Amino acid sequence: MRTQLDIQNNYLLKGHSTIRIGGVCSHFAEASNENSIMEALEYAYSKNKKVHVIGAGSNVLIGENPDTFVLKMVMRDVEVIGEKIIAKAGVYLPTISRIALCHGLTGFEWASAIPGTIGGAAIMNAGAYDTEFFDKVEAVTGIDMNGNKKTIPRSDIETSHRSSNIHPENFIVTEVSILLQKGDIGKIEKKMLEYTSYRKRTQPKGLTLGSTFMQSFDFTRGTGVSAGYYIDQCGLKGFTVGGASFSKIHANFIMNQGGGTFSDVLDLMEQAYYRVQEKFGVKLRPEVKILADSLLTRKFVSN
Ligand SMILES: NC(=O)C1=CN([C@@H]2O[C@H](COP(=O)(O)OP(=O)(O)OC[C@H]3O[C@@H](n4cnc5c(N)ncnc54)[C@H](OP(=O)(O)O)[C@@H]3O)[C@@H](O)[C@H]2O)C=CC1
Numbered sequence: 474m475r476t477q478l479d480i481q482n483n484y485l486l487k488g489h490s491t492i493r494i495g496g497v498c499s500h501f502a503e504a505s506n507e508n509s510i511m512e513a514l515e516y517a518y519s520k521n522k523k524v525h526v527i528g529a530g531s532n533v534l535i536g537e538n539p540d541t542f543v544l545k546m547v548m549r550d551v552e553v554i555g556e557k558i559i560a561k562a563g564v565y566l567p568t569i570s571r572i573a574l575c576h577g578l579t580g581f582e583w584a585s586a587i588p589g590t591i592g593g594a595a596i597m598n599a600g601a602y603d604t605e606f607f608d609k610v611e612a613v614t615g616i617d618m619n620g621n622k623k624t625i626p627r628s629d630i631e632t633s634h635r636s637s638n639i640h641p642e643n644f645i646v647t648e649v650s651i652l653l654q655k656g657d658i659g660k661i662e663k664k665m666l667e668y669t670s671y672r673k674r675t676q677p678k679g680l681t682l683g684s685t686f687m688q689s690f691d692f693t694r695g696t697g698v699s700a701g702y703y704i705d706q707c708g709l710k711g712f713t714v715g716g717a718s719f720s721k722i723h724a725n726f727i728m729n730q731g732g733g734t735f736s737d738v739l740d741l742m743e744q745a746y747y748r749v750q751e752k753f754g755v756k757l758r759p760e761v762k763i764l765a766d767s768l769l770t771r772k773f774v775s776n
């Protein structure tokens with residue numbers, strides 16, 4: 474019998490999401506290498522459970538008691554070869570920005586205060602300040618749900634706003650190769666400070682999942698429009714359900730004010746979805762990933 478992986482039953486997930494909401498999953502383990510991923514897949518298959526991967530949990534809203542195997546990526550090695558940085562999936566984005574700065578490499582300044590991991594960023598095509606994760610990616614390596622290892626070159630990866638054709642239900646990202654350019658250390662640091670300062674001015678601190686909904690494309694203006702703009706225009710800043718509210722600083726951020734629940738957050742999302750649709754005819758699309766067994770009563774999630 475294989476014993477390397479420490480699998481825990483009936484595990485409380487709350488601490489693994491940055492909004493600090495979430496119930497008990499049937500199985501939980503931390504993957505520190507590829508073997509542990511293989512072992513988790515085998516075990517989940519034997520128990521007929523789906524595997525859900527989490528990184529920093531900065532974008533995942535966790536339901537009451539998901540009957541699933543949650544695998545947290547804690548693979549955190551980083552290698553720098555010339556202008557290339559090869560990072561394991563559990564490495565935090567700001568760590569890469571700081572390593573790039575130390576090596577005088579430019580192109581990853583945008584991520585210096587983004588609270589996610591490389592793996593989460595690859596699945597979601599993370600981005601900020603008109604830059605996207607895949608702008609600097611050379612290849613993504615991972616393991617499919619049958620246990621096969623595969624490296625996907627950037628040329629085979631299709632991306633759009635906050636999405637790529639790498640889907641977590643088929644593929645667990647283990648490593649990303651990022652190609653940057655030599656730059657001026659002073660300029661790199663200045664850019665990082667500017668981004669961090671913009672973030673501090675425009676986004677709230679606290680228990681949140683960052684942007685709740687994606688930007689919507691405005692065809693007349695030919696640009697993406699912040700969901701925060703639409704939600705704000707509907708007068709929802711500060712609007713509260715139970716222990717959760719829309720931030721007074723940025724309307725697209727839902728804050729857990731203490732004691733907020735999964736259903737409080739879904740109720741807020743529902744309010745925003747229907748009010749924005751009524752006022753602007755725009756259908757907001759959730760940016761947050763929802764880890765829950767059933768959402769059949771919440772039609773807005775799949776609209
Ligand atoms: N621009 C900004 O200001 C912010 C951006 N973000 C971005 O949101 C993303 C969240 O990152 P993170 O907190 O680590 O992710 P999460 O832990 O929140 O996971 C989000 C989803 O991504 C999938 N996932 C995560 N890691 C992996 C992996 N290694 N392999 C396969 N699937 C994976 C999972 O899908 P499943 O459950 O289906 O398995 C999970 O539900 C990042 O892209 C981050 O940059 C977050 C906050 C602010």
Ligand SMILES: C=C(O[C@H]1[C@H](O)[C@@H](CO)O[C@H](OP(=O)(O)OP(=O)(O)OC[C@H]2O[C@@H](n3ccc(=O)[nH]c3=O)[C@H](O)[C@@H]2O)[C@@H]1NC(C)=O)C(=O)O
Pocket residue numbers: 600601602603675682683684685686687688698699700701702703705722723724725760
């Ligand atoms: C926070 C995230 O990413 C953020 C990223 O940090 C910022 C900065 O570049 O740009 C996106 O937000 P965003 O579209 O809301 O951009 P912001 O710069 O915050 O806001 C744009 C504009 O919307 C308007 N706005 C925003 C919030 C608000 O309450 N009211 C309002 O009117 C303002 O005009 C503001 O100038 C990303 N979100 C998405 C879904 O693209 C995340 O992914 O979790």
